[in-house]
Amino acid sequence: MIDDDLKVAAVGVIVLIAVFNVSGYYLANRNVEPFSELGLLGPTQKIADYPTNVLTGQNFSLDLYVGNHEGEPSYYQVLTKLGTSANANQSVPLDAPAIATYGMVLMNNQNVTEPITLSLDHNGTNVRLVFELWIYETNTTSFHFYTSDWLYLNVTGPSA
Amino acid sequence: MKIQTSRAIAAMAAACVIALLFVPASSASAQTSSQVKAQIAQAYTSVLSAESSGGNVTSLVAKLNSAVSLVQQADALNATDPARAQSLYSQASALAQQVISAAPAVAAAGRAAVFDAQVSLAVETAALAALAVLAYLYVPRLYWGYWYRTHSDWRVKKA
Numbered sequence: 001m002i003d004d005d006l007k008v009a010a011v012g013v014i015v016l017i018a019v020f021n022v023s024g025y026y027l028a029n030r031n032v033e034p035f036s037e038l039g040l041l042g043p044t045q046k047i048a049d050y051p052t053n054v055l056t057g058q059n060f061s062l063d064l065y066v067g068n069h070e071g072e073p074s075y076y077q078v079l080t081k082l083g084t085s086a087n088a089n090q091s092v093p094l095d096a097p098a099i100a101t102y103g104m105v106l107m108n109n110q111n112v113t114e115p116i117t118l119s120l121d122h123n124g125t126n127v128r129l130v131f132e133l134w135i136y137e138t139n140t141t142s143f144h145f146y147t148s149d150w151l152y153l154n155v156t157g158p159s160a
Numbered sequence: 161m162k163i164q165t166s167r168a169i170a171a172m173a174a175a176c177v178i179a180l181l182f183v184p185a186s187s188a189s190a191q192t193s194s195q196v197k198a199q200i201a202q203a204y205t206s207v208l209s210a211e212s213s214g215g216n217v218t219s220l221v222a223k224l225n226s227a228v229s230l231v232q233q234a235d236a237l238n239a240t241d242p243a244r245a246q247s248l249y250s251q252a253s254a255l256a257q258q259v260i261s262a263a264p265a266v267a268a269a270g271r272a273a274v275f276d277a278q279v280s281l282a283v284e285t286a287a288l289a290a291l292a293v294l295a296y297l298y299v300p301r302l303y304w305g306y307w308y309r310t311h312s313d314w315r316v317k318k319a
Contacts, residue, residue, distance in 0.1 A: 003300040010295035018288040025281050073211055073221055075204045101235075103228040105204060105221050138205045 031071035037111065038078070038133040039065030040149045045113060056157040059119045064131065066104060067111035075136035077143050078102040080118065083128040085152070093145040094130050124155045191249040193235055199256035200227050206263035215270025220259050227255040 041063035042049035054060045068074045079098040087094060104112055120127065130150045134143035203224055211217045234248035 006300050006303050007296050010299040011292045014288055014292040014295060018285055018292075021284055021288070022281065025277070073204075073207055073217060075201070075224075101232070103232060105207075105224045105228060107218060107221055136201060136204060138208060141201060 031069055031108070034070040036070060036074065036076070036133060036135060036146055037065065037067030038131065038147055038149055039067075040131055040151060041065055041113065050151055051153065053154045053156060054120060056123055056155055057119055057121060058157070059117050061115060061117050062151075064102060064114045064116055065111065066106065066114070066133065068106035068108060070135075071108055073105060073107050075105045076103065077134040077136070078104075079132045079134060080116075081130045081132065082120070083130050083150070085126050085128055088128060088150065090148050093132055093134075093148070096130075120153070120155045122155065123157065124153075127153045127155050129153055190246060191253050193231065193238065193249065196227075196231050196234075196249045196252050196256065199253055199260075200224065200231065203227070203256040203259035203263075206260050210263040210267040210270060213267035213270040214274035215263075215266035215268075216273075217263075217266060220262060220266060223255050223259050227252040227259070230255070 039047070040050075041047060043051075043061050043063070045063050050062075051060050064078055066076055066078065068076075078101070079093075080100040080102075081094045081096040081098055083094045083096055100116070100118060102114060102116065104114070106112060118129070120129075128150045129152075130148055132148040133146045135146050136143050203220075207217050207220045207224060210220065230248045230252035234245040234252065237248065238245040
């Protein structure tokens with residue numbers, strides 16, 4: 001009776017080790033739910049201290065955060081556009097020309113914080129500064145819209 | 161005869177002029193932003209292929225990022241300093257080409273590494289299976305042998 005228990009315990013431990021070994025090999029670097037991240041950080045690289053009032057034509061700084069959890073290297077483009085509060089929608093791209101474009105290729109589980117400097121040429125109240133994340137898809141050989149973030153700004157001063 | 165010779169010389173001269181016109185044009189052909197971006201996209205596709213074969217594409221991705229950065233700089237300079245922009249496009253194009261050419265070797269190395277990992281996993285699993293059989297056969301014996309050694313000085317007391 002004790003012999004059987006000993007056999008079961010010893011074989012059980014070894015089978016458990018084998019299962020962990022094999023599953024570790026096959027599950028390594030698998031992303032169950034692939035996703036990408038886009039974040040907008042203030043000048044101190046935190047989710048705070050965002051500029052709210054900027055002068056026309058004056059440079060201001062922000063940080064773009066992009067993270068890749070797609071399970072493979074991803075090629076991203078972040079398009080910066082100008083909009084208004086009327087057309088705010090995170091799930092569709094803004095129908096406006098890009099005022100700046102930032103590209104990057106990230107490994108799986110890699111993220112990057114890229115400092116950017118912008119200046120706006122026209123006055124406006126509640127100007128929506130939109131950052132759109134686009135991902136390159138090899139089957140269509142084009143970039144596809146993924147998500148967007150934005151910041152409201154009051155742009156004051158003499159128009160350029 | 162004289163006419164034929166002069167015609168041949170004229171034809172050769174014309175051919176030389178045409179060749180001289182075309183050779184510099186093809187060797188220093190201007191790269192446009194969209195052409196270089198297409199090359200980068202192609203390089204990215206080859207990186208994905210190498211990665212899916214198990215290759216370590218970290219250095220290729222770093223080169224690709226350098227190419228992307230150069231194109232961004234070139235796009236910004238294109239209106240004000242086209243010569244500098246062209247130089248940056250050429251550098252970006254060269255980097256993209258380097259990635260495209262290096263990707264098959266990285267993919268091959270990846271396939272070899274995956275094969276090695278699969279072989280070592282199979283060997284480990286086989287060793288564990290053998291260990292399980294040995295454990296099934298010998299653990300009770302080892303246990304009782306150990307038990308006997310550690311309890312050999314025990315005496316049975318009368319109740």
